[in-house]
Amino acid sequence: MRPYELIKAKRDGKRLEPGDIRAFIEAYTSGDVPDYQMSALCMAVFFRGLDAVELGAWTRAMLESGEVLDLGDVPGVKVDKHSTGGVGDKVSLSLAPLAAACGVPVPMISGRGLGHTGGTLDKLESIPGFKVDLPVSDYRRLVREVGCCLIGQTASVAPADKKLYALRDVTATVDCIPLICSSIMSKKLAEGIDALVLDVKVGSGAFMKTVEDARLLARTMIGVGAEMGRKVTALLTDMNQPLGRAVGNALEVVEAVEMLRGRAPADYTEVTLALTAEMLVLGGRAGSLAEARQKLERAVRDGSAVRKLQEIVEAQGGDPGAIDDYSRLPQARSQVDVLATEEGFVTGIQTEAVGLAAVALGAGRQRVDSRIDPAVGFTLLRKVGEPVKKGDPLVRIHYNDPAPVEDVRARLLAAYSCGPRAPEPQPLILERLG
Ligand code: URA
Numbered sequence: 001m002r003p004y005e006l007i008k009a010k011r012d013g014k015r016l017e018p019g020d021i022r023a024f025i026e027a028y029t030s031g032d033v034p035d036y037q038m039s040a041l042c043m044a045v046f047f048r049g050l051d052a053v054e055l056g057a058w059t060r061a062m063l064e065s066g067e068v069l070d071l072g073d074v075p076g077v078k079v080d081k082h083s084t085g086g087v088g089d090k091v092s093l094s095l096a097p098l099a100a101a102c103g104v105p106v107p108m109i110s111g112r113g114l115g116h117t118g119g120t121l122d123k124l125e126s127i128p129g130f131k132v133d134l135p136v137s138d139y140r141r142l143v144r145e146v147g148c149c150l151i152g153q154t155a156s157v158a159p160a161d162k163k164l165y166a167l168r169d170v171t172a173t174v175d176c177i178p179l180i181c182s183s184i185m186s187k188k189l190a191e192g193i194d195a196l197v198l199d200v201k202v203g204s205g206a207f208m209k210t211v212e213d214a215r216l217l218a219r220t221m222i223g224v225g226a227e228m229g230r231k232v233t234a235l236l237t238d239m240n241q242p243l244g245r246a247v248g249n250a251l252e253v254v255e256a257v258e259m260l261r262g263r264a265p266a267d268y269t270e271v272t273l274a275l276t277a278e279m280l281v282l283g284g285r286a287g288s289l290a291e292a293r294q295k296l297e298r299a300v301r302d303g304s305a306v307r308k309l310q311e312i313v314e315a316q317g318g319d320p321g322a323i324d325d326y327s328r329l330p331q332a333r334s335q336v337d338v339l340a341t342e343e344g345f346v347t348g349i350q351t352e353a354v355g356l357a358a359v360a361l362g363a364g365r366q367r368v369d370s371r372i373d374p375a376v377g378f379t380l381l382r383k384v385g386e387p388v389k390k391g392d393p394l395v396r397i398h399y400n401d402p403a404p405v406e407d408v409r410a411r412l413l414a415a416y417s418c419g420p421r422a423p424e425p426q427p428l429i430l431e432r433l434g
Helices: 003-011 018-030 035-048 052-063 091-101 120-124 136-145 159-169 177-190 211-227 249-260 266-282 289-301 304-315 351-361 405-415
Strands: 079-083 106-110 148-152 195-202 231-238 334-339 344-349 377-380 393-399 416-419 429-433
Touching (some): 003 018, 018 052, 052 211, 079 091, 091 120, 091 148, 091 249, 091 266, 091 289, 106 120, 106 136, 120 249, 136 148, 195 211, 249 266, 249 304, 351 377
Parallel strands (some): 079 195, 106 148
Antiparallel strands (some): 334 393, 344 416
């Protein structure tokens, strides 16, 4: 089928042949199919979906668009974690060193910010010197020697997803179950893992707004993983407010390091420990989740987790001193607080709006080629359920360029709702699937 016919077939709700899907993705990767035709196909998939056979073919074509790494020479069960994306989601930054400190080798290929969500690579790159574009030979060596390596998609690993991820980000085709599933699973299966833990975010700051959609996405990814011979466990976790209090790249690095020192907000700490415990069990380093939790808490207490992060930063060309001295991270020149206009309790935070406000401030990209400012972002001074008086600061905006600040302030104020009573606390971990 010619690209035009394939797009038209999906637009009209027809089933695509695996061979046609593969040919289209191969041609897109090599540049023979232009971005505008891939955008049109993604939009057709957004509305029409993919069935299990189509999804298997799409994922496999993306996986095989590049090199499928073999880490067979690295001892141990290699386990990674992937999040479907959220706001303030800096879990990978603390989870990877924690798991590695407890003996699980973590090969991690991460993404950049997407839509309103932040990306691990952007956060890591706010550490001066940190390199995420290491050659595959270094990646393999660091997983073996340091126990962890965090890189971006190289031109050779899942290149179809690398291109498509950036395209979907700017064509409103991100929040689509088959496209998310194939994106995540293709790059995760390419990185040489034996098992995978998925953090499927649910709520106003997630691509999946309902538990039903999140469960469907989790089951879809578990199914694709099983078809390819990998063990996959998924936790559905709350994203009805940003995780922790920091939103923005360097600010999130600081909060992640604080987590490894046992000083981070409880919600972020809990989600990180729950996901990392799953990794320890899958990786054979703990016989139960309870035992895994004990090991993780010990790694925080005895400093081995934070030392592992320093080791990773140094091995990847970054400044390990920035982990002890946060002033070596990018700092915004100015701060201004968003003040509450009502009295009572915070009853909700429109989390996607907070993510989009962060993008507007420069913490994320508005176009494929935008440069981000690693220093800017927010500190949430009030979260859901906390009391607030008129004039109290809700959010601190850290900025360099004053131009977007008034718009960002208005967005943040509109994102907060207050009421006379504190809402019932909601569970952070909604479900476990595996
Ligand atoms: N994370 C990914 O890696 N891909 C998506 O499509 C969405 C979240």
